[in-house]
Amino acid sequence: MDPSQHRFFSRRQFCLCCVTGVAFSATGGWLSPQQAYAEARNIVDLIRDDAAKAPIKVHKLRGNVSILEGSGGNIAVITGAEGKVFIDAGITASRPRILEAANSLGRDPIKHLINTHWHFDHTDGNQWLNQEGAAIIAHENTHKHLLVAQRVEDWDFNFPSSPLPAIPTETISSEKTLKLNGSTFHLKYYGPAHTDSDLSVAIPEADVFHYGVYPFIDYSTGGNIDGMIKAADANVAVVTDKTIVIPGHGNPVSNKAELSAYRDMLVAIRDNVAKLKRQGRSLDETIAAKPTAAFDARWGQFVITPAFFTRLVYQGV
């Protein structure tokens, strides 16, 4: 386990996008899949509880770009005279600590918020950020999903519709370029991948690339495994060895090598599961064949349990 994973564990900071992050129990032992699933049912409450007390850690990257870590997904903050730009909103319970952390970077008001996708751990704070003065930009499907109640089947969770101030005020369908604070923001839609609302944000001046997705496939709102691989391919193609990569979850300061390893993991597991399914194996038989075994040490320890991810992939191949 590398130190960043340890930090992830010790703060009990789960990500919604990888629901089986809860497979490591509070008592420090591994949960059975049934236990993990039972805990996963309450993951929204767990994340809210965690965010209510977790400190917000500030990582200064390059130029005017920083990361706030500790409230749902990683939040990028880009400072400047045109007002702070936030990429993702974190969890509402963190509001005072997020404000304090953001103020430590400069006194400019928060004027813009970009949502990388509709999931709760990236949009829960939309309302208060809008009340602070942030206009919210997101993909049109984020707008659509926040407007009405959503059920995420694999979390077994029903989300109510969002209050009006939390709804994006500007939507994009494929690409958009913004110029703010001397930085360029290239917003790009992936197509259906982790959900059907995923955007990446590239900031070429600082050579920073932010993407919100993680290895959870949300079939309830249009996700699929091939789309996730396509998105991972697109991510690898647009970054260089010098690019600072900000994933939506986990180590907030990542790189191309980790992006590539993530893509290779998705491809290998999809191919292994598809082969077993073609051979006529049932879901249980496929899980028993351990199609994720080569990746469990690195990926199956905290972000996903092997059985849960196998089940998600099996549905879609």
Ligand SMILES: [Zn+2]
């Ligand atoms: Zn997500």
